[in-house]
């Protein structure tokens with residue numbers, strides 16, 4: 396076998412791997428990028444981007460129900476041609492993927508297509524080549540998890556049980572579907588399919604939505620979604636084949652229920668791609684979840700010359716974190732190993748209303764150390780004008796100082812509110828500082844101000860009502 400030496404080898408040409416590549420190439424051109432399978436990244440090919448294109452089409456179509464109130468007629472006659480929508484999703488997907496492919500092309504013969512496996516901590520096998528590298532970055536991403544009964548069904552007929560990696564490849568949508576999982580993916584895609592006219596039932600196991608942990612916001616959001624579409628929670632689902640349909644039965648509130656649907660979409664999480672890399676054979680330590688032990692501030696795996704980045708860590712499986720981790724890994728492979736600050740946590744689920752979690756989640760707060768500001772958007776001015784007046788926002792502030800700690804929300808324009816709040820937290824603002832910032836009228840951010848006012852009152856009821864500060 397031929398041996399090729401390189402300073403840095405990066406395994407995985409996804410967001411994390413390419414971000415690492417961008418940093419490494421500032422220090423050395425002696426890099427190899429190794430990628431198995433299709434190029435284009437999970438984000439652009441099957442993830443963030445095609446899902447947002449589908450959601451946009453679904454929400455635009457769904458908007459027809461609200462037009463009549465405004466004196467706009469003809470909405471009832473609008474129809475969606477879902478095969479064309481899927482074609483459009485794929486064409487937009489190809490557009491986003493094309494930018495990634497241009498980057499890959501520019502890498503030339505430093506890019507190798509094939510599956511990498513470790514032989515030694517500094518040695519890989521890829522196809523029939525041995526690659527020796529001073530440092531290696533592991534950025535192999537993740538794969539959808541398929542719960543066991545569905546995996547067996549899929550083995551018999553893989554057209555009935557879809558993963559999110561396959562949804563956008565469908566030529567058309569089925570007339571009915573069950574979406575398994577009420578996490579970010581289940582809620583985003585389940586609501587979009589429902590809004591496109593597919594008879595959709597979403598199933599969750601733990602009583603939460605889109606990754607929320609605050610019980611009040613969860614209860615509000617679940618009720619709101621249940622007003623729009625079937626969303627059930629149960630510990631166990633039974634699947635059986637009934638002709639060209641799948642019957643799903645379950646227990647809910649002490650009642651037996653069942654439905655028959657054409658297809659199932661699994662949105663039950665993603666598993667990090669660590670299997671088959673032979674990491675165990677080279678002595679890499681694993682934690683109890685089966686992830687290599689690494690330092691999140693340096694991304695180094697124990698004291699190995701191996702760095703890890705992106706969804707393969709399973710810690711923060713979202714795009715901007717994958718990109719940051721790639722940068723940290725890339726930097727530390729080419730410089731003295733340095734600890735990096737991580738950003739204020741921010742996670743958004745693009746269902747309507749948007750769900751978001753930022754800063755400290757409710758689950759991470761310590762009892763007795765904080766107050767919660769609350770607002771409902773049901774009568775908020777601008778949200779009402781936009782006919783988007785559904786939502787709840789909780790902002791957490793530290794007792795005494797009023798330092799903003801975190802927030803959870805299911806709210807209109809939640810993606811923007813979450814950014815404002817996470818930037819305020821990153822800048823260590825108190826609730827009083829935030830209230831001194833400008834709020835235009837009439838905007839949805841005025842709802843955020845109502846929430847901050849509620850929090851400020853709970854932190855310091857003695858403080859006078861002045862929000863602008865003395866010079």
Ligand SMILES: Cc1cc2nc3c(=O)[nH]c(=O)nc-3n(C[C@H](O)[C@H](O)[C@H](O)COP(=O)(O)OP(=O)(O)OC[C@H]3O[C@@H](n4cnc5c(N)ncnc54)[C@H](O)[C@@H]3O)c2cc1C
Nearest residue numbers: 407409410411431437442443511535536705706712713714
């Ligand atoms: C439907 C969906 C919607 C999403 N929406 C959002 C969103 O709106 N916002 C957000 O922030 N995040 C979103 N995400 C998450 C986001 O897409 C991921 O966090 C991000 O793409 C992870 O990038 P990565 O580089 O770790 O992995 P990937 O992009 O998957 O790259 C890993 C690469 O490694 C390759 N590989 C694996 N094993 C090997 C091996 N042994 N040898 C060589 N190559 C290998 C893979 O083939 C792949 O090309 C979404 C995900 C999905 C699935």
Ligand SMILES: NC(=O)c1ccc[n+]([C@@H]2O[C@H](COP(=O)([O-])OP(=O)(O)OC[C@H]3O[C@@H](n4cnc5c(N)ncnc54)[C@H](O)[C@@H]3O)[C@@H](O)[C@H]2O)c1
Nearest residue numbers: 542576577578579580581599600601662663664712743744
């Ligand atoms: N907008 C975003 O930022 C965004 C969007 C989509 C996905 N992502 C990322 O992609 C990853 C995958 O998303 P996801 O929603 O698939 O995963 P997830 O792990 O966040 O949620 C999966 C949900 O499925 C439930 N579940 C698991 N097994 C089940 C079963 N057998 N029956 C019923 N329910 C079951 C879990 O309880 C959980 O609520 C996430 O880690 C997320 O961070 C991000």
